[in-house]
Amino acid sequence: MLARIGLEPDDEDFYAEQLxxxxxxxxxxxxxxxxDDEPRRSLTQEEAxxxxxxxxxxxFRVPAIQEEA
Amino acid sequence: MTADDLTELTIKxxxxxxxxxxxxxxxxxxxxxxxIERLDPHVKAFLRLTPEVWEKxxxxxxxxxxxxxxxxxxGIPLAVKDVLCVRGVETTAGSQILRGFKPPxxxxxxxxxxxxxxxxxxxxxxxxxxxxxxxxxxGYFPTRNPWDLTRVPGGSSGGSAAAVAAGEAMISLGTDTGxxxxxxxxxxxxxxxxxxxxxxxxxxxxxxxxxxxxxxxxARSVDDAALVLSLMSGLDPLDATSSDRPGMExxxxxxxxxxxxxxxxxxxYYDVKGIExxxxxxxxxxxxxxxxxxxxxxxxxxxxxDYGLAAYYxxxxxxxxxxxxxxxxxxxxxxxxxxxNITDEYxxxxxxxxxxxxxxxxxxxxxxxxxxxxxxxxxxAQKVRTLIKRDFDEAFKRCDxxxxxxxxxxxFPIGSKTQDPLSMYLCDVLTLGGNLxxxxxxxxxxxxxxxxxxxxxxxxxxxxxxxxxxxxxAYEEASETKAEVASVV
Numbered sequence: 001m002l003a004r005i006g007l008e009p010d011d012e013d014f015y016a017e018q019l020x021x022x023x024x025x026x027x028x029x030x031x032x033x034x035x036d037d038e039p040r041r042s043l044t045q046e047e048a049x050x051x052x053x054x055x056x057x058x059x060f061r062v063p064a065i066q067e068e069a
Numbered sequence: 070m071t072a073d074d075l076t077e078l079t080i081k082x083x084x085x086x087x088x089x090x091x092x093x094x095x096x097x098x099x100x101x102x103x104x105i106e107r108l109d110p111h112v113k114a115f116l117r118l119t120p121e122v123w124e125k126x127x128x129x130x131x132x133x134x135x136x137x138x139x140x141x142x143x144g145i146p147l148a149v150k151d152v153l154c155v156r157g158v159e160t161t162a163g164s165q166i167l168r169g170f171k172p173p174x175x176x177x178x179x180x181x182x183x184x185x186x187x188x189x190x191x192x193x194x195x196x197x198x199x200x201x202x203x204x205x206x207x208g209y210f211p212t213r214n215p216w217d218l219t220r221v222p223g224g225s226s227g228g229s230a231a232a233v234a235a236g237e238a239m240i241s242l243g244t245d246t247g248x249x250x251x252x253x254x255x256x257x258x259x260x261x262x263x264x265x266x267x268x269x270x271x272x273x274x275x276x277x278x279x280x281x282x283x284x285x286x287x288a289r290s291v292d293d294a295a296l297v298l299s300l301m302s303g304l305d306p307l308d309a310t311s312s313d314r315p316g317m318e319x320x321x322x323x324x325x326x327x328x329x330x331x332x333x334x335x336x337x338y339y340d341v342k343g344i345e346x347x348x349x350x351x352x353x354x355x356x357x358x359x360x361x362x363x364x365x366x367x368x369x370x371x372x373x374x375d376y377g378l379a380a381y382y383x384x385x386x387x388x389x390x391x392x393x394x395x396x397x398x399x400x401x402x403x404x405x406x407x408x409x410n411i412t413d414e415y416x417x418x419x420x421x422x423x424x425x426x427x428x429x430x431x432x433x434x435x436x437x438x439x440x441x442x443x444x445x446x447x448x449x450a451q452k453v454r455t456l457i458k459r460d461f462d463e464a465f466k467r468c469d470x471x472x473x474x475x476x477x478x479x480x481f482p483i484g485s486k487t488q489d490p491l492s493m494y495l496c497d498v499l500t501l502g503g504n505l506x507x508x509x510x511x512x513x514x515x516x517x518x519x520x521x522x523x524x525x526x527x528x529x530x531x532x533x534x535x536x537x538x539x540x541x542x543a544y545e546e547a548s549e550t551k552a553e554v555a556s557v558v
Binding site: 047048054 | 169170171173174306309398399400401402403404406407408409410411413414
């Protein structure tokens with residue numbers, strides 16, 4: 001349903017077999033050496049703001065981004 | 070041993086004396102600091118010194134030497150280019166826009182040298198955001214060539230090259246995006262190496278052009294450059310482009326000499342427009358020495374060399390315009406936070422903070438990337454980049470390494486190219502191909518022309534640092550031209 005392509009009843013097995021072969025091949029991507037997304041220690045709020053020109057209450061201060069009406 | 074003797078040592082020599090106990094890490098660092106105090110008012114290689122860092126590192130090195138487990142760079146005086154973040158040390162990329170910026174972390178390459186025992190003396194001057202070939206684009210002051218104070222040291226890593234040439238540091242770090250390590254190494258008569266793209270993690274490097282930038286060492290011998298490179302190379306989870314190849318492989322077989330090696334001389338490099346006769350003569354002499362040492366010189370061609378400069382000056386500014394968008398006056402650096410609205414804040418901050426060359430390149434880059442011009446410029450340049458890489462692939466089928474001059478000229482007088490940006494860009498014509506193709510390259514001193522140093526460039530195939538180092542070392546040995554310390558005054 002996702003692809004919005006209508007299939008004849010006979011087609012379903014035909015495609016199921018072909019596509020699982022292709023997907024099996026594509027699955028190699030899962031084996032490629034990518035780093036796991038793991039949470040790790042990052043900068044503290046204090047460190048992140050240490051170089052800010054105008055920090056206010058733990059935030060970066062910026063000029064208004066909307067013009068006054 | 071006099072203080073001057075201590076500032077002329079190589080790592081190998083110093084490490085031996087430190088282990089024997091004939092000198093201490095403190096003697097070594099003090100001798101260098103005294104030399105900086107005496108000479109740097111003339112050379113101006115350093116933007117700032119870091120006693121708070123070196124005092125602790127000297128103590129740590131002395132403790133480890135005493136305990137008999139000294140790491141390979143224990144007590145070795147190191148200078149760091151102003152684009153490499155060191156926790157708590159003001160790092161400004163040679164720009165007023167980052168004045169006062171103290172990074173909350175230390176970049177990987179520097180951290181690895183610290184772990185290996187190196188002692189940081191200070192931060193060296195460079196062209197603003199590493200954009201330039203003379204260090205005259207620094208937002209602070211120009212650096213001078215230690216061999217002739219009226220001339221430039223090259224750039225962008227001019228401070229790092231000058232510091233090593235003047236004996237103010239034993240080794241230093243630079244970055245090379247189009248030649249910014251190799252060209253100043255040539256002009257200052259020291260060894261400078263740009264690794265293969267991906268060899269050294271760029272984490273903690275203030276980015277200029279991310280697909281071209283690499284960090285590399287300056288030293289006064291090929292052995293020292295090789296050692297430093299091996300220690301900072303290797304996989305870093307914090308830089309997805311860093312390779313998992315072991316750092317130590319750069320040393321494989323690198324003392325084996327050039328006997329039986331084929332060295333390619335690209336005719337487009339050999340006869341490059343604007344090459345000075347004295348530079349050409351020095352290169353001819355170097356080729357003769359390499360032949361005598363057993364290498365075979367072969368003629369090769371890099372037919373797209375002419376387009377390389379054009380492609381580079383689209384790709385590098387395009388990437389820089391994107392990378393420098395972060396300097397918005399909000400999170401760090403200079404800020405005109407009281408501007409009426411956010412657009413004015415950006416405009417005022419960047420007008421005040423960026424110098425002429427940086428503004429020029431950001432404008433060039435945004436133009437080349439803008440819709441309507443993207444296909445004609447950026448896309449075309451990327452295709453040319455592929456052609457240049459193929460040129461090198463073809464050449465390396467016929468030779469083991471490529472040799473040429475590093476720079477078409479020797480160090481030029483301060484101010485002589487600042488009014489004509491294109492003439493400055495031409496300084497990199499022999500080096501930027503290596504960046505576009507991601508290749509390793511080194512510059513080693515090969516004699517002089519009019520009393521000024523000339524550099525011999527050796528380029529190798531991707532991951533062929535050991536080949537490059539092998540040729541460079543064989544040349545150094547056969548020619549008996551060791552990088553010397555300039556007496557300056």
